[in-house]
Amino acid sequence: MQNNSIRFAYATEDVKDENMRIPTWNSRSSKRTLHIIFSCLVFAAVCAVIRHFMLRKENLPGLVSTFTSKCLHRDITIFIIDPVVLRSLLVVNESTPRCVLCTAGNVISLGVMEADWDKRGSVLQDLNDHGIVLQVMTSPDPRLLTRLNVPIPTHYIIHQGGIFRPFIHLVVFYKRADNFLWHSALEPSKTTGLNLSFGRNAGAYDRFNLQGMTVDGMRLHFPHTVEQFLAQISESEFIECDYERAQKFLEHNPMVETNLTQRGTRVLLKAKKVLDSIGVTFSLSSGTCLGWYRQCDFIPHTKDIDIEVPIQEFSTSMIPAFLKAGFKFLSMVGKVSDSFKIAFKAFGVKIDVNFLYEETTYLWYGGTESRTGRKFKYILPKSKVCWTDFMGLRVRVPCPVLPYIIASFGPKWNTSITSWIWTESGSNVKKNGVWSKEDRASFMYN
Known part of the structure; x- marks a missing residue:
């Protein structure tokens, strides 16, 4: 039995039955099988990546809903300033429902007024308890002409755990003399890999009211009017006197x-x-x-x-x-x-x-x-x-x-x-x- 097994496995040229064919790893059918297996693995990997990207877009509205609702519960109004989302909002057709917030991709820009954000204390703890991380960026308060190093919060990067996580970019707007709103520039080194559509430069805006509306099944706020705010974005760049x-x-x-x-x-x-x-x-x-x-x-x-x-x-x-x-x-x-x-x-x-x-x-x-x-x-x-x-x-x-x-x-x-x-x-x-x-x-x- 032992010799026959060896002959069967390794000495195929000694087999006398010409009708019997022993498959080897060099045969065409084996190569075709390997090719099919490899293609299936690649296809599965691509599907997994697409699924992750789709999931992170689906998770963005959830993150926005959680963050804005918890802030509003503390009387802090968060509003949409992302230009991609605002432009999408203007052309959305109610007869063809779709995810407006998803047009932002993986990161969306939101805004908050300084006076509201001063009430953030309990909100930060509440968000932290729900696993939401807020990475704060600060800069010296420009309203102090002596340029004392008194830091104020200017931007936040907000996210939950996970590899393919969505992000919120929160911009704090401050009231300046002459009755205009100002936000600081965002340091590029602190947002590596994020495709941000707002805040690369410091900006100055006319003061605006907020309007609320239901979007993607949730109550959200926007600058009033959206058209006027969008028109100001391209002309908003602000430079501080040195x-x-x-x-x-x-x-x-x-x-x-x-x-x-x-x-x-x-x-x-x-x-x-x-x-x-x-x-x-x-x-x-x-x-x-x-x-x-x-x-x-x-x-x-x-x-x-x-x-x-x-x-x-x-x-x-x-x-x-x-x-x-x-x-x-x-x-x-x-x-x-x-x-x-x-x-x-x-x-x-x-x-x-x-x-x-x-x-x-x-x-x-x-x-x-x-x-x-x-x-x-x-x-x-x-x-x-x-x-x-x-x-x-x-x-x-x-x-x-x-x-x-x-x-x-x-x-x-x-x-x-x-x-x-x-x-x-x-x-x-x-x-x-x-x-x-x-x-x-x-x-x-x-």
């Missing part, structure tokens, strides 16, 4: 009281209200922008406030609006098509409105010497605008700011210069021809 740099500058260049430092904020606020009321976008310009960037204040020895307005936003209603608000009309020079500029005065402070023109590779605004009619062009790099807090006012500044500052004032912008000739001192000033006497007579008003 108070540490300002403090170092002021140590060597102490502030002195002048008419501008005493009344400049009132004049700028007055102009802001005028332009906001007629829907005109403006940003800080020239020396006023330098004062904000360098010392977070007006430059005492300058004599006026400078702002910029894109020329396409000029309207004939602008001058009457300034006059109605109590401004005194000073001058208007140039044409709307070339080097246009107007000036007003209030509380003894002059404010220049420089109109920006766009060329292929740069921006510029003009200046005119009234006595001679000489024209000047001030070249600026192309940029967008961002929000900032200047003297308690939410205003726009060129963004990024430093290229604008260097173009206007050169590499020594951080040095105080008390003598400034507007026709030649600027690094970006160029001669731009001369207005004829006829032109000066027809459109130069002082």
Whole structure:
């Protein structure tokens, strides 16, 4: 028996029955069997991964429901700010039910107001008892101008256990001076691997109310209106004045009281209200922008406030609006098509409105010497605008700011210069021809 077993297993060439075929691992049928087994294993693995991804999407509404309901039980209103979900909410068709929250993928951005979140104490313990983890991120409170290291909670990453877990990104909104809402930037190093659609930059928003509605079978809250909030997201980027740099500058260049430092904020606020009321976008310009960037204040020895307005936003209603608000009309020079500029005065402070023109590779605004009619062009790099807090006012500044500052004032912008000739001192000033006497007579008003 032993010899026969050995012959059967290993000495197949000695088998005399030609009709008998012993299968070997080298046969075609065995290879086909292995291929089928391998394909089944791959298919099972793919199904497992898909199932995990589907489950984590299904778990996201559950996590949102648990978190928002427990907060609401403590009188804390959580609201949706995720732009993907908000856009999906606007187009959802009630006749075709679907998971609106699932459009966020694996992470959804929610918001909470500072005043509500101050009541979070018992909620945190309740969430912890249910296995929900809150990873907090903090930053110094920017409302303290001395930049004391007083940390405030700004963002949270919230999740439950598990390998394929959904996440909530909670953003804390703070009320700032001038009645706007602010949130800090989220540090990328603390959110590695998360595809966040909100909060990469600090943001500033108009204050908004909240509206509630039933979505995915649960009661949720959203900014009112959703359309207005979505429109602000792309224009919300906020940059803080560098108070540490300002403090170092002021140590060597102490502030002195002048008419501008005493009344400049009132004049700028007055102009802001005028332009906001007629829907005109403006940003800080020239020396006023330098004062904000360098010392977070007006430059005492300058004599006026400078702002910029894109020329396409000029309207004939602008001058009457300034006059109605109590401004005194000073001058208007140039044409709307070339080097246009107007000036007003209030509380003894002059404010220049420089109109920006766009060329292929740069921006510029003009200046005119009234006595001679000489024209000047001030070249600026192309940029967008961002929000900032200047003297308690939410205003726009060129963004990024430093290229604008260097173009206007050169590499020594951080040095105080008390003598400034507007026709030649600027690094970006160029001669731009001369207005004829006829032109000066027809459109130069002082």
